[in-house]
């Protein structure tokens with residue numbers, strides 16, 4: 153007999169809005185609401201349908217091969233995949249920006265409020281997720297959340313919420329919501345329980361990561377940024393369990409392909425059915441390996457054509473600039489000179505030669521600030537974002553939960 157997964161129930165709580173309301177709106181406020189009562193999962197046995205297990209198996213093999221191929225590759229693909237992944241994960245929040253704008257925001261270190269700057273913050277978050285060697289847990293979650301929102305919403309960055317959050321329905325109260333997260337008094341126990349789950353060794357990595365993600369979204373521990381932090385968490389877990397050691401898996405692309413299926417899978421999870429979310433994450437992982445392999449092939453092609461275009465001698469700085477441009481397709485002279493450890497004069501000359509060779513283009517990005525970009529790599533990143541982008545229009549816009 154299948155052992156059921158613990159499902160969410162509800163508790164009735166008194167409702168008192170903390171938001172400033174008009175007299176009319178206040179009169180319409182409910183006095184009670186149903187809040188989710190989320191069970192612990194630390195020791196629950198995940199029983200899955202054989203078809204789901206087969207999908208997990210297929211994805212695990214593909215991810216392991218993809219990761220090994222990245223380790224063997226001479227091209228530094230990880231930074232580009234990381235950029236692509238954080239831009240894709242941010243898309244559900246409707247933050248879209250061209251690769252060029254994102255890289256300019258990074259170069260200029262802007263104040264963290266525009267879309268491009270928010271995606272830069274998401275890249276910092278994702279980077280922490282894929283490089284962390286710490287055991288997965290609450291500290292890692294809080295750290296990733298801080299990285300994501302410290303520039304744009306410092307008052308909530310890296311802090312659990314102390315208020316109700318819900319998805320869908322009215323902005324003024326949670327009564328008609330699609331989902332109301334558990335009361336914040338439960339957060340310490342629920343997050344400690346999730347940490348125990350994340351450290352389990354008796355559950356296959358992809359199953360562990362998918363369920364951790366769904367439980368995290370069900371807990372919804374933050375006022376905002378739960379989706380992006382929860383997707384970064386999947387990366388932390390896959391790395392911790394040794395599935396992705398060498399590179400980044402562009403997973404969010406697969407998750408975003410059908411936002412409705414994603415939201416439905418989270419809804420099923422709350423009802424005690426873990427198969428849809430595990431299946432969705434396994435399929436997204438499989439698609440991620442295809443997308444990542446495509447990106448690698450395209451990069452290799454561009455790098456090959458650059459080799460034909462460069463006219464400088466084999467020992468010139470120009471060749472080393474090419475390697476940086478693959479990782480960082482928009483650079484300025486001081487940053488590039490520091491990275492290559494050569495003079496700014498030599499760096500400038502190399503960039504001018506590469507511009508004459510048709511590899512880079514320069515433009516002013518701010519007052520007295522010039523940047524050189526590799527348009528082919530930027531176009532490739534935009535194409536990646538498009539391939540990764542959503543195919544279906546979601547039924548419900550995933551607005552940040554109302555407060």
Ligand SMILES: Nc1ncnc2c1ncn2[C@@H]1O[C@H](COP(=O)(O)OP(=O)(O)OP(=O)(O)O)[C@@H](O)[C@H]1O
Pocket residue numbers: 241242243244245246319330331369370374375376377378379380381382415416418419548550551552553
């Ligand atoms: N029924 C649901 N409908 C939509 N989203 C849901 C649902 N249940 C859970 N979620 C999760 O809530 C996330 C949105 O929460 P929140 O706005 O805090 O995250 P975000 O990172 O700021 O935004 P986004 O995920 O849209 O980029 C979704 O990404 C999804 O993971």
